Amino acid sequence: MNLSKQKVLFVSAAFSLTLLSGCSVLPDHGLDYQSSQASSKKLALPEGSEQPIDKLQIPNESRIASYSEPSEFEAPRAPFVYSQMANIVLSEQESTAVFSVPAPVTTTKRLVLNYLNARYGDEKAVEGEIDCVITTTPRSIREVSTLKRFWSKVTRLPLDTVVWKYALSDDLIAGQTRVSVSVRFKKGEEFEGDWQSPFADLDTGEQALAFWRSLGQNLDTSSVILSERENKELRLYSIWSALNGSLALYLGSGIQAAQLKEKIESNPKLFIDNNGQMLSVVPPEQIAKVGDIVPFSSSLLGEDAQVKWFNVRRKDLDDVTWQEREYPFKLVQQPSGVLLEVDSSAAKHPLLVSYRLLTLLSEK
DSSP states (O other): OOHHHHHHHHHHHHHHHHHHHHHHSSSSOOTTTTOOOOOOOOOOOOOTTTOOOOOOTTTTGGOSOOOOOOOOOOOOSSSSSSEOOOEEEEEEOOOOOEEEEOOOOHHHEEEHHHHHHHHHHTTTTTEETTTTEEEEEOOSOOOOOHHHHHHHHHHHHOOEEEEEEEEEETTTTTTTEEEEEEEEETTEEEEEEEOOOOGGSSHHHHHHHHHHHHHHHHHHHOOOGGGHHOOOOTTTTTTTEETTTOOEEEESSSHHHHHHHHHHHHHTEEEOOTOOOOEEESOOGOOOOOTTTEEEEEETTTOOOOEEEEEOOOOSTOOOGGGGOOOOEEEEEETTEEEEEEETTTTTSSSHHHHHHHHHOOOO
């Protein structure tokens, strides 16, 4: 009995061993494709049949000049990067900024409300609207972080806010709508000062220019209709808007870099470097640079006068005004002509700086 059990165990073990080692016993043809070769025998075509031709079938092939010649690849992009805006004249006054909009009061009012709703989202944007005078709810002057809002609630220290007022009036003689924009700063529940122009502060001035650009883009709908671009009158030295949010100055067609340099040098309010690549409103020797020796001064307690303590070496340009900087510019060739774009991204208020420079450049 024990012998029969041993035979059964031996046969079972041998059978299991044979199954486990089957891959080594049987030949493996899984990698034969690597050494296989195609058959050189060609099929004989019946007599009178046409020889087949392997050819890529392209729709409208007759309209394509050539599809086989190698050429350098060019990434596709939108054909119109810049668009002309409506001619909205902006005049800065002491207590207000006036926008002359070439549209009726009803259209302009709708655009103003659309701008406010788009800017402030789901929050309540308009506090009051009486006789074409729109007043906004108090808003933070600058973007406030969540931590700062939380700290304001804990300490009960109010944030600095600003109220905007848009007064619309019909200019029957010019056939336009005058939009007078003014701001009033608020600290908690108390107002600080009277109504003033938004350009009295750099932050509100940047927002006022964003409003001006929004009006110009939404009024000039033909800028996005390709069929109307060809018959559209292009205004020389007008400010255009770019898709990336910056501004550009339209110079017409055929202008060269040397001609632009002569125009800048003839303007007493603008300066250009020797290489013809940087633009500024002060002479090159007055431009602030990293590494300059500047005095470190502060005011004493209870006094307004500044006291100089010692000299330091400037490490960055964070405390430099936009007038003390220089800005690179470039000429961009478009189907409609040549445009000049100023790179003011290094400034704290790039839209305001770009508008200032292009306005000075557009002066004749």
